[in-house]
Amino acid sequence: MIAAFLPPYPFRGLPAPYLWVFYRLVHSIGEPMAFLLSSDYLETPASLEARGLPELDLARQRALGYVTPDAESIERHSYRLMDKGLMAALLPRYGGNPLAFFRAFLEEEIAELREEIEAPLRSLPVVPEVILSWTNCPSLSAAAQACGIRVAHLEMGPLREPLYRSTAYFDFCGVNGKTEAGARYAMLDQDELPHDLTLEEVRRSMCLHDVVPDRSQQHSGVGVVFQVEDDSNLLCFGNGFDNTALLARALYEVGSGDILVRTHPGSRFELTDQAVAIDTSPNSAAFVQRCARVLTINSSVGLEALLFDVPVEAFGDSSYAFIVDATDGRERLKRLMFYLFGYLVPFDEVFDADYIRFRLGNPSEQEIMARHVQHHARSPAPMINGSDAVRSFVRDSGLVSTLVQQHRRTSAAQHAVSKLYYRAEGEAFSEERVIACVAAREGEGRLARFRLPTGVRPVALRFDPASVGGTYVFTSSSWGFVGADEVLSPNRPLARLSDLGRRVIGCGERLFSEFGDVPITVLASGDDPFLELAVGDLFADVEAGGTRSGAFEVGFHTSDGQRESIFGIADLRDRLNRLGDRLGCIGIHDVSGLMASIEQVLAWIDGSSSPNEPAWQDMKNDLLTVLSSLRRPLQTAMNAPDKSGAEGEMTK
Numbered sequence: 001m002i003a004a005f006l007p008p009y010p011f012r013g014l015p016a017p018y019l020w021v022f023y024r025l026v027h028s029i030g031e032p033m034a035f036l037l038s039s040d041y042l043e044t045p046a047s048l049e050a051r052g053l054p055e056l057d058l059a060r061q062r063a064l065g066y067v068t069p070d071a072e073s074i075e076r077h078s079y080r081l082m083d084k085g086l087m088a089a090l091l092p093r094y095g096g097n098p099l100a101f102f103r104a105f106l107e108e109e110i111a112e113l114r115e116e117i118e119a120p121l122r123s124l125p126v127v128p129e130v131i132l133s134w135t136n137c138p139s140l141s142a143a144a145q146a147c148g149i150r151v152a153h154l155e156m157g158p159l160r161e162p163l164y165r166s167t168a169y170f171d172f173c174g175v176n177g178k179t180e181a182g183a184r185y186a187m188l189d190q191d192e193l194p195h196d197l198t199l200e201e202v203r204r205s206m207c208l209h210d211v212v213p214d215r216s217q218q219h220s221g222v223g224v225v226f227q228v229e230d231d232s233n234l235l236c237f238g239n240g241f242d243n244t245a246l247l248a249r250a251l252y253e254v255g256s257g258d259i260l261v262r263t264h265p266g267s268r269f270e271l272t273d274q275a276v277a278i279d280t281s282p283n284s285a286a287f288v289q290r291c292a293r294v295l296t297i298n299s300s301v302g303l304e305a306l307l308f309d310v311p312v313e314a315f316g317d318s319s320y321a322f323i324v325d326a327t328d329g330r331e332r333l334k335r336l337m338f339y340l341f342g343y344l345v346p347f348d349e350v351f352d353a354d355y356i357r358f359r360l361g362n363p364s365e366q367e368i369m370a371r372h373v374q375h376h377a378r379s380p381a382p383m384i385n386g387s388d389a390v391r392s393f394v395r396d397s398g399l400v401s402t403l404v405q406q407h408r409r410t411s412a413a414q415h416a417v418s419k420l421y422y423r424a425e426g427e428a429f430s431e432e433r434v435i436a437c438v439a440a441r442e443g444e445g446r447l448a449r450f451r452l453p454t455g456v457r458p459v460a461l462r463f464d465p466a467s468v469g470g471t472y473v474f475t476s477s478s479w480g481f482v483g484a485d486e487v488l489s490p491n492r493p494l495a496r497l498s499d500l501g502r503r504v505i506g507c508g509e510r511l512f513s514e515f516g517d518v519p520i521t522v523l524a525s526g527d528d529p530f531l532e533l534a535v536g537d538l539f540a541d542v543e544a545g546g547t548r549s550g551a552f553e554v555g556f557h558t559s560d561g562q563r564e565s566i567f568g569i570a571d572l573r574d575r576l577n578r579l580g581d582r583l584g585c586i587g588i589h590d591v592s593g594l595m596a597s598i599e600q601v602l603a604w605i606d607g608s609s610s611p612n613e614p615a616w617q618d619m620k621n622d623l624l625t626v627l628s629s630l631r632r633p634l635q636t637a638m639n640a641p642d643k644s645g646a647e648g649e650m651t652k
Helices: 019-028 045-050 058-064 071-075 086-094 098-107 111-123 138-146 181-186 199-206 232-237 243-254 284-288 301-307 329-343 347-351 353-360 365-377 386-407 562-568 571-585 588-607 614-639 643-651
Strands: 002-005 034-037 078-081 130-133 150-156 167-171 222-225 259-262 293-296 312-314 417-423 434-438 440-442 445-451 460-464 470-482 504-507 520-524 531-534 549-558
Touching: 002 019, 019 058, 019 071, 019 347, 034 111, 058 440, 058 445, 058 470, 078 111, 086 098, 086 111, 098 232, 111 138, 130 138, 130 353, 138 150, 150 353, 167 347, 181 329, 199 301, 199 329, 199 386, 222 243, 222 301, 243 259, 243 293, 259 284, 284 301, 293 301, 301 312, 301 329, 329 365, 329 386, 347 353, 347 365, 353 365, 365 386, 417 445, 434 445, 445 470, 470 531, 504 520, 588 614
Parallel strands: 002 034, 002 130, 034 078, 130 150, 222 259, 222 293, 293 312
Antiparallel strands: 150 167, 417 434, 417 460, 440 445, 445 549, 460 531, 470 520, 470 549, 504 531
16 A cells, blocks of 8 residues: 655645645545545535635646546545644744744654654554655654655656656655765766767757747846745755845855846745846746856756756755766766656656556666656657667657757747637538637646627537647537626636547547547647537527527647657648649759658657557658659759859859
């Protein structure tokens, strides 16, 4: 049995501070667990909704990979309730300061807390294989050791979507500070890491998007990274530094005129110092590329600076501190590779019972790296050699990323205008029956919500997410009714459409997902992506001439998956076929470049982990046909005399 400890104390005013972790474990661990927590975690969703907790937000749920558990899901597990009043009893010991108590919880063995944990552990009918904890807690570690149980510390990793592959921590010593990262690297045989990769290749393999800095805002000075003031990472592992001290250090070193401050979006405070510049970059990756060097306490932005080869000084303790300490560029890259592929864990894996038991089996570093890379690459085949797996993954990811940038358009509009067409039986879709809206940001995707005209009873809806080609992923849909006097606000609840995948009757040029499956992935190489759905049964009860109208919403985002990217290139064949005889009019440079790109794709397929997969073979055959059709006009063009060029030479 796997157990989990979720702190029951409102350190920062939240009665169930790790509620989303509880929901994700219940959602993802496919077997009964034992939980040590407070009754606050077990409140009904209706009660939590009344308090406006963010864990019930659908966008947050999609981003973190869980759904609100129902009563049946909750009842599958066993619980040991902890006394949440212990904090109030102990608070006077810490001068009434909740953050001082929080720091002691994270750093010290507290006798009363140890007893509060050890007693329920001993009462469990089965000794757990491991206790999962989202925080450092010496009291928990002492109680678990007394019971002969290992503790695995989990946390969200420093790299996250949408810029990077999402990562997490899984550490038997601790998270943020006092981790095992440096010690594990020190025990590693240097031959267990690839020696022929570059920093750029490694970075691109972890990036989901190329980050191009805004040169108009170039800043050549020192970047200062602020953090959330009550974050455990800062409270316990800041080595005496806080945001004020960090800024003072920067001012001491360079003066106010050469400082760019990156504030944290989760901060409760606003920096009003007019003597320093406030960064307005769209993301932290763009920020670090504006800086000649970066000063941080222990923010994840420090790791990003390492990824972009920007010098960084970190004054606090962190899991990546051993990388910063490297004095040689090559050594720093080796440490970074171990950290990215060996120490950091793919985010979903830390919520997977099989992965947890894999780590409990004390695998080798090679086995750990191979498993992580297998997950990142979405490879069905196990990878045995960690070093070779890393090398192959990095090289393949870089090639695919390049090809995607060259040949696949994405819907990157900041304000995507979505449209919903509706039709009744016997009607066709037309511009006379359409509703438009600006799709709102929802986590890492978008949500488009529409209100149909009063009395309309459509049999089919056609949703156009944007007017830009690309590969679109439709993740969810909801529907409902709105009265004439009601406002369709963003908080208006709608019913989730559980059979969305089976309602698809039309889509863009290529459907990647199996019929009935959700999410639905669709390729549109032109400027008209769409998803057509059968909805006659949903709105059949709308009264003609009545006062109710239908409401409909769709959640979606664009995809950067490898398979979709490669298949998106198959669109080249269709475009070439449409060119027909005009193919010979294409210039030599264009044809040559196209051929080179196709040959790259073919090489990638041959070097992939499963080149004989039928889907890859179909793709390969398509591209070989294209390549053959290109050779003829290229050869003709190369053999033809260049009359304009010759005449030009003679008249000079």
